[in-house]
Amino acid sequence: MDIRRDNYRIFSEGVIAGLRMKNRIVRSATWDVPVTVARNVSDDVVDYYKTLALGGAGMIITGDFPVTPDGSLTDSTSFSDVRVGGLEKIADTVHRTDERCRIIAQLNTGYVGKTPSERRSPFRKDPTPALAEEEIKIIIMCFARGVVQAKSLGYDGVQFHAAHGTLLCDFLSPYANKREDDYGGTVKKRVKVIRDIVTLARKEVSDFPILIKTNCTDYIEGGVDIDSFPEIAAEIERSGIDAIEVSGGRYDCLVRSKEELGFRPVPGAESHTRINSLDKQSYFYPYIEMLNLSIPVILVGGNKDVEYLEKLLSFGRVDFMAMCRPFICEPGLPNRWLSGEGKSVAQCKSCNSCIYDMYMNFINKNARITRCLYKADKDEHKRAQKWLSSWVENHKVQ
Numbered sequence: 263m264d265i266r267r268d269n270y271r272i273f274s275e276g277v278i279a280g281l282r283m284k285n286r287i288v289r290s291a292t293w294d295v296p297v298t299v300a301r302n303v304s305d306d307v308v309d310y311y312k313t314l315a316l317g318g319a320g321m322i323i324t325g326d327f328p329v330t331p332d333g334s335l336t337d338s339t340s341f342s343d344v345r346v347g348g349l350e351k352i353a354d355t356v357h358r359t360d361e362r363c364r365i366i367a368q369l370n371t372g373y374v375g376k377t378p379s380e381r382r383s384p385f386r387k388d389p390t391p392a393l394a395e396e397e398i399k400i401i402i403m404c405f406a407r408g409v410v411q412a413k414s415l416g417y418d419g420v421q422f423h424a425a426h427g428t429l430l431c432d433f434l435s436p437y438a439n440k441r442e443d444d445y446g447g448t449v450k451k452r453v454k455v456i457r458d459i460v461t462l463a464r465k466e467v468s469d470f471p472i473l474i475k476t477n478c479t480d481y482i483e484g485g486v487d488i489d490s491f492p493e494i495a496a497e498i499e500r501s502g503i504d505a506i507e508v509s510g511g512r513y514d515c516l517v518r519s520k521e522e523l524g525f526r527p528v529p530g531a532e533s534h535t536r537i538n539s540l541d542k543q544s545y546f547y548p549y550i551e552m553l554n555l556s557i558p559v560i561l562v563g564g565n566k567d568v569e570y571l572e573k574l575l576s577f578g579r580v581d582f583m584a585m586c587r588p589f590i591c592e593p594g595l596p597n598r599w600l601s602g603e604g605k606s607v608a609q610c611k612s613c614n615s616c617i618y619d620m621y622m623n624f625i626n627k628n629a630r631i632t633r634c635l636y637k638a639d640k641d642e643h644k645r646a647q648k649w650l651s652s653w654v655e656n657h658k659v660q
């Protein structure tokens with residue numbers, strides 16, 4: 263007999279900056295290739311968000327929307343929009359499907375091709391140049407406008423993508439940010455870019471929820487780690503952010519061995535492969551145990567067993583549980599867990615064939631929703647595994 267989980271903490275109401283969530287399950291950001299490829303929101307995308315809303319998540323975070331165009335940042339007059347048409351259809355559909363489901367727009371830059379300070383990467387032939395201070399001001403303005411626009415498009419909040427080696431992630435990391443001006447050096451200065459965006463945005467959106475996703479570890483020497491993360495998180499809280507989603511990893515770490523990293527290096531250091539035992543699940547939990555924050559903490563990365571998640575929630579260090587790949591595999595996972603149907607473990611094998619599917623869709627300009635190939639196409643799944651295991655060798659600079 264199925265035993266419902268209505269009385270579980272994970273299915274109790276949660277609040278972020280006054281925004282009430284019907285439960286504590288968050289769909290973590292998952293890149294929307296059709297939005298990026300076609301720069302428009304197709305019917306398939308809208309239907310997919312409807313499916314997610316029907317599936318029972320309390321909050322859905324979109325794939326990252328670019329607030330700057332790809333390329334040069336010299337002409338500030340052209341950066342007035344979140345640069346994709348039709349984004350309001352996603353917010354509207356989610357709300358009409360379930361008025362208690364929250365929808366958060368993840369904001370990132372487009373491909374800027376610059377970093378806080380000039381840096382060589384094992385995956386790039388040439389060093390990436392540093393941003394000029396004027397360009398940082400443009401980025402701040404673009405994010406602030408993105409926040410204003412997301413609010414006007416009907417979203418319940420925004421999340422800054424400051425994890426996995428994005429531009430904002432680079433500002434926060436002592437590995438990537440060696441600036442000696444106001445935007446680098448101390449933790450306070452590295453977080454200044456976030457503080458400036460929030461301050462500028464708040465002038466127009468007041469207490470509209472602004473979340474962040476950030477790295478608790480870069481898995482790299484000289485980067486963010488378990489010892490330095492608490493101070494960064496505390497400074498992020500002081501900057502006016504309303505909730506922090508804790509993730510980790512960046513591309514540059516992938517040249518390290520499996521033994522050094524503790525997981526298989528595939529493109530997506532935040533998405534550990536084959537989480538098949540309890541000790542591999544919820545792999546960023548030890549990092550949040552070190553935090554002392556007043557804002558809600560969202561944990562992502564290898565969350566797979568509702569019974570284990572319930573146990574972690576009971577310790578009081580984490581407020582919300584986010585998942586990405588389990589939702590690609592089972593969009594209706596929250597409702598399945600709630601009804602007590604089937605196993606308490608998500609069906610997702612963490613094989614990462616979804617990452618391959620996403621990249622292939624992008625490269626082939628195929629505006630298709632990312633699939634779980636293990637379920638959808640066994641031959642493609644095999645090809646994906648080959649591609650994943652040779653990715654580092656094929657992409658690192660020799």
Ligand SMILES: Cc1cc2nc3c(=O)[nH]c(=O)nc-3n(C[C@H](O)[C@H](O)[C@H](O)COP(=O)(O)O)c2cc1C
Pocket residue numbers: 290291292293294324325326368423425475509530532533534562563564565584585586587588616617620632
């Ligand atoms: C196909 C795919 C697309 C992703 N897209 C994004 C994204 O747009 N923004 C982001 O912050 N993280 C993105 N991620 C990372 C996930 O949100 C998540 O942090 C990571 O997969 C670990 O969580 P999981 O074990 O629940 O999958 C993506 C991951 C995958 C597998």
